[in-house]
Amino acid sequence: MLLTDTHISDFQRDGAIVLRGFFADWVQTMAEGIADNMADPGPYASENAVSEGRFFDDYCNWQRIPAFTRMVTDSPAGQIAAEVMQSRTAQFFHDHVLVKEPGTPKPTPWHQDAPYYLVEGQQTVSLWMPLDPVSDASLRFIAGSHRWDRMVRPVSWSDDSDFYEGAHDWTPVPDPDTNPGDMTVLEWPIEPGDAVLFDFRTVHGARGNAGGNRRRALSLRFVGDDARVVDRPGRTSPPFLGHGMTHGDRLRSDWFPVVWGAE
Numbered sequence: 042m043l044l045t046d047t048h049i050s051d052f053q054r055d056g057a058i059v060l061r062g063f064f065a066d067w068v069q070t071m072a073e074g075i076a077d078n079m080a081d082p083g084p085y086a087s088e089n090a091v092s093e094g095r096f097f098d099d100y101c102n103w104q105r106i107p108a109f110t111r112m113v114t115d116s117p118a119g120q121i122a123a124e125v126m127q128s129r130t131a132q133f134f135h136d137h138v139l140v141k142e143p144g145t146p147k148p149t150p151w152h153q154d155a156p157y158y159l160v161e162g163q164q165t166v167s168l169w170m171p172l173d174p175v176s177d178a179s180l181r182f183i184a185g186s187h188r189w190d191r192m193v194r195p196v197s198w199s200d201d202s203d204f205y206e207g208a209h210d211w212t213p214v215p216d217p218d219t220n221p222g223d224m225t226v227l228e229w230p231i232e233p234g235d236a237v238l239f240d241f242r243t244v245h246g247a248r249g250n251a252g253g254n255r256r257r258a259l260s261l262r263f264v265g266d267d268a269r270v271v272d273r274p275g276r277t278s279p280p281f282l283g284h285g286m287t288h289g290d291r292l293r294s295d296w297f298p299v300v301w302g303a304e
C-alpha cells in the first residue's frame with residue numbers, strides 16, 4: 042500500500058485530500074509533457090477566452106505525448122487511484138493539462154467534473170499535480186460535496202453559460218465565498234511533487250493566478266470497478282467521439298486502459 046488508512050478515510054469523508062511529495066520523481070516528466078503539449082496543442086485545446094494573462098487547457102493527449110504515456114503506465118498514479126477509490130482496479134479515463142500563467146485574474150468556476158463526463162460512479166478520482174509552487178491559485182474544494190443529492194449546473198468556462206441546452210434538474214452553482222452557509226472549503230499550498238486527489242463529484246474551483254509564478258498542472262483521471270457509462274443531455278467533455286458505448290457499459294478497455302489490478 043502507498044496510502045495510509047487516514048488518507049483513504051479523509052478522501053471518503055471529504056471528497057478531496059492532498060498527498061505530499063508522492064510525485065517528486067515525476068515532476069520533470071510532467072514538465073516535459075506539458076511543454077510538448079503547449080508546443081503542439083491537440084484539437085480540444087482552449088484559451089478559455091481570457092482577456093488578461095493566459096489560461097491554457099487541453100486534454101486527451103496521453104497517447105501521442107510520450108511523457109504523458111509514461112505518467113499513465115509507469116508512475117504510481119494508477120495504484121494510488123485504486124487505493125483511494127477502494128477499488129480492485131484503476132482504469133485510466135483521461136489526462137488534462139491546465140496552465141494559468143502569472144497575471145491571469147480569471148478564476149476557474151466552481152464546478153463538479155462528473156456532469157461533464159460520460160461516466161459516473163462512486164469510485165472515481167482525479168490527481169491534480171502542479172509543477173510550480175502554488176498558494177492562492179491552488180485548487181479549492183467544498184468538503185463533502187461528492188455526497189450531494191443533485192449535481193451542480195455545468196457551465197462553459199469561457200462565459201459561464203449553460204454547458205447543456207434545455208432545462209435540467211441541476212442545483213445552482215454554489216458560491217462558498219459570498220454564501221458560506223455550512224460549506225467548508227479545503228485548500229492547500231502545493232509544492233511540485235505534491236498531488237491533490239478528488240472525486241469527480243467534489244465541487245471545486247480556483248482563484249486567478251495573480252502571483253508571479255506560472256501554475257502548470259496535470260490532472261490524471263481514473264475510474265474504479267463500479268463506474269459505468271451514462272447518457273448526458275448533449276455532447277460531453279471530453280466528447281470521445283464515436284466511442285460506441287451505451288448507458289450502463291463499463292468503459293471500453295481498448296480506449297481506457299486498466300492500469301492497476303486485473304480486469
Ligand SMILES: O=C(O)CCC(=O)C(=O)O
Pocket residue numbers: 137139149154167169180245246247258260
Ligand atoms: O486547474 C484548474 O484551474 C482547474 C482544474 C480542474 O478543474 C480539474 O482538474 O478538474
